[in-house]
Amino acid sequence: MFDVVCLVSEHSIASTASDDRPVYITTPIFYVNAAPHIGHMYTMILGDIMKRWHTLCGKRAILCTGTDEHGMKIQQAAALAGIKSKSFCDDGAQLFKNLASECNVEYDRFIRTTDKDHIEAVQYAWSMLADRGYLYESKHEGWYAVSDETFYPTSQVHSVLDTATGKTKNVSKETGKEVQWVSEINYRFRLSAFRERLLEWYKDNPRWILPDVRMQDIVRGVEAGTDTEDLSVSRPCARLTWGIPVPTDSSQTIYVWLDALINYITAAGFPWTPGQESIGGWPAHCQIIGKDIMRFHCIYWPAFLMALDIPLPKQFLTHGYWLLGKERMSKSTGNVINPFFALDRFGVDNLRCFLALHGNVTKDSSYSNYAIYDTYQTILRNRIGNLVSRLLKGKWSIRRAVMETTEKHSQNREYVDMRAHIKKARDIASQMMANNDVNQALQAIIELPLHANAFIQQTEPWMLVKKKSNEENAKGLNKPLDITIFHAVESIRVLGILLQPFMPGKARQLLDMLGVSEEKRTLAHCEFGCDRTYGESPDIPEGEAGMLFPPLASTE
Ligand SMILES: *[C@@H]1O[C@H](CO)[C@@H](O)[C@H](O)[C@H]1NC(C)=O
Ligand SMILES: *[C@@H]1O[C@H](CO)[C@@H](O)[C@H](O)[C@H]1NC(C)=O
DSSP states (O other), X not given: OOOOOOOHHHHHHHHHHHOOSOEEEEEEEEETTSOOOHHHHHHHHHHHHHHHHHHHTTOOEEEEEEEEOOSHHHHHXXXXXXXXXXXXXXXXXXXXXXXXXXXXXXXXEEEETTSHHHHHHHHHHHHHHHHXXXXXXXXXXXXXXXXXXXXXXXXXXXXXXXXXXXXXXEEETTTOOBOEEEEEEEEEEOGGGGHHHHHHHHHHOTTSEESHHHHHHHHHHHHHSGGGSOEEOEEETTTOOSSOEETTEEEEEEOHHHHHHHHHHHTTTSSOOTTOTTTTOOSOSEEEEEGGGHHIIIIIHHHHHHHHTOOOOSOEEEEOOEEETTEXXXXXXXXXXXXXXXXXXXXXXXXXXHHHHHOOSSSOEEEOHHHHHHHIIIIIIIIIIHHHHHHHTSSSOHHHXXXXXXXXOOOSHHHHHHHHHHHXXXXXXXXXXXXXXXXXXXXXXXXXXXXXXXXXHHHOHHHHHHTSOHHHHHTTOOHHHHHHHHHHHHHHHHHHHHHTTTOHHHHHHHHHHHTOOGGGOSGGGOSTTOOOSOOOOOOOOSGGGGOSSOOOOOOO
16 A cells, blocks of 8 residues: 555644634625626635635635625615615525525625614624724715715716716716715714824735735725715615615615625624624635735725724625627626626536636636637536546556555656646645735646546557557556556546536536545545545446537637
């Protein structure tokens, strides 16, 4: 036997002993006003991959996703549809739940801001902020865009001619949405009081926001002071009723962003019983957000948390948009991809793989049916699928190679290299995932089958078969053949384990084909030669039914 031990126990014991807090990952909560799009799907899948990766490493991981349901836009949309706001939200939330389930996203909590525990958490947080003197009443005047739920400074507003009515109207320069002059009393949060502490925090945590360029944007905005003016955190009920009431003032409704941000701690059990603060995983290991909501998450949110004396999340992963052609997908221009249709057409694992491989968090990424098709052909079908079927259908016994390859490892270069590539795939993927770099992790993993294909090309097991008689091969008297097959299937076994977070369905199918037992599918089992129990593969049907990646209907 080879002297290889799995790292199983070491791994899991170390992680539980040092810190029993689960790894907590969040996606944004999605505004139910708009139908799910590719961007939502991407965020959810990134979160799911991270969660599954930590699980693979033997840790307890929690993923939270959900829906943001309060605010003027919902109130108006529901009124327009002639239904109650809550039923409008029920329908919207269901769509996002369906998306999560079709994407095979294993969330632990689907939080809705209309959930009872959330409403209580928000009111509790409000009272804490008020008690600590961080809220005050003020008169608020300005240009307000209902559809953006945002006040704009006069410099950000201009008059345009509305071609539909022939009248001029004032609109936001940034969004083009109509603004009205509004004057009202509301509560403000002393955001300006946190400017110094925020700057200090950014300085001490230079990798708090990924990627770096966006961290710099945030720091610049806070340094300039423009992004840390005191923040209006309530609206008069006369204007907004669909929200959480201010607990101490029935004439006011809590601003939707304060309400929404609190979801991340509601889901982690806030308000906590003393001593139970880490029960739900807070502070989050990683909060995933789109680049359009950074100001709220990376300035307001940490300030709220500082005011509440709650630790800040460990990291934000911010990502760009998905473009169709050269344009941002947007409902108003009509160039949106319905994620449900895409899932139907390409299959969930294929789409997950595409999004993880082509999604670039730094810049905007391009979505195209052709690119999805191409990824499937070149990487999944040709590189991985062919390798698997070649090995499983060869004239050799995988079971015997796995069980009985007892000789000292061959020191020929091909073998040494193959073992090194297996280790490298695991090590680089682990390192990249530790940096929350899903893309680079997957890139490293799909290098492995490339090397495995080259290895087979070099070692030519089909030639080794011919060197001995059928009888000798069957009796296990062809050591060079067994060692070669063993190295090749080890690469596939490790590939299957590493792919699980990215393509859970296909990875499972692959590991099933190899007969790898359920409890031997963790990162600790990604050691060459550490599992000697697999290789008894079930009967794999002929034709497409038995293929890991059957042909895909071509794109038009
Ligand atoms: C637009 O703003 C100007 C002042 O900047 C104001 O005089 C005008 O009445 C506004 N128009 C509308 C339609 O509100
Ligand atoms: C993402 O974009 C950056 C900046 O253009 C580039 O350096 C990097 O290689 C890209 N990554 C991927 C995976 O395409």
